[in-house]
Amino acid sequence: MRHNKHLFLKNQILTTLKRMENRWxxxxxxxxxxxxxxxxxxxxxxxxxxxxxxxxxxxxxxxxxxxxxxxxxxxxxxxxxxxxxxxxxxxxxxxxxxxxxxxxxxxxxxxxxxxxxxxxxxxxxxxxxxxxxxxxxxxxxxxxxxxxxxxxxxxxxxxxxxxxxxxxxxxxxxxxxxxxxxxxxxxxxxxxxxxFTYSEEADARRQAQKEAMHERKRKEWAQRDALLERQRADKELQQLAQREALLERQRAEQAQLKAEQERQRANKLAEQLRALGINLDAID
The missing domain is CATH 3.90.1570 (tt1808, chain A)
Incomplete structure (x- = not known):
């Protein structure tokens, strides 16, 4: 990791030197x-x-x-x-x-x-x-x-x-x-x-370090934004799952209520028929 960091900084210095050539x-x-x-x-x-x-x-x-x-x-x-x-x-x-x-x-x-x-x-x-x-x-x-x-x-x-x-x-x-x-x-x-001179190389090194720091900050902000985006997506998925679960529970409750209402209507109808002398159990 340390070697990669130094290599990255060296490449940054060379890039900065080339970009600054015409300004010196x-x-x-x-x-x-x-x-x-x-x-x-x-x-x-x-x-x-x-x-x-x-x-x-x-x-x-x-x-x-x-x-x-x-x-x-x-x-x-x-x-x-x-x-x-x-x-x-x-x-x-x-x-x-x-x-x-x-x-x-x-x-x-x-x-x-x-x-x-x-x-x-x-x-x-x-x-x-x-x-x-x-x-x-x-x-x-x-x-x-x-x-x-x-x-x-x-x-x-x-x-x-x-x-x-x-x-x-x-x-x-x-x-x-x-x-x-x-x-x-x-x-x-x-x-x-x-x-390049020592001072030019030093200027380029400072500039490269500054750009490397900005790049590091940019990556940190990008990672933070990605984390926030993941958290937002996870929250939305959680809320969606909760809504789906609630709807499923409501559908189940409605189905149970409907079944209960159907049972009650059937029982009432059976009582009315028995009051008329009709025994549903005796009907084949």
Missing amino acids: PTLTLNVNHSPMPVEALDYHFQNQPNVYVSGDLLIYYEKGSSKKSVAPDVFVVFGVPKYDRKIYQTWAERKTPDVVIEIASPSTYKKDEKEKPELYQRLSVQEYFQYDPTGDYLPQPLRGRTLDDKGRYQDIPTETLKDGTKILTSRLLGLELRLEKYKLRVFDPLTEEYL
């Missing part, structure tokens, strides 16, 4: 918060201890120089332990990021387009993606590049769906970056579902 904002920058893909990707890789996901975190890439640093909006590193860091030092971690996502803004888009591709190429960042939420700063609102055999960036081909959605496939992440009307979403082709 995606990939918005905030000065005090990491962009949403950090949380979504971290949630996606939560069970893989050697995948580190972060964003807006200073990456120092040259030992002894505090100026040699960069802070990607989103980056993913495979092969390093998953734990919170205040800074990321490539020589200490012995690993540079594998995937970087930069989100264009008025103050960063020029560096994202010119300086950072050269830096990330030099740091052997395997995949570099750029996203322009407004479409005002970059030639393409979504662009992806991957290192070739010579260590040079080559554009990742863009696929366009019938509805106009642009798709870039990240071979390393095993995911798709999808641009839907200037909104960037991360899609898992294996599950055929969009990635």
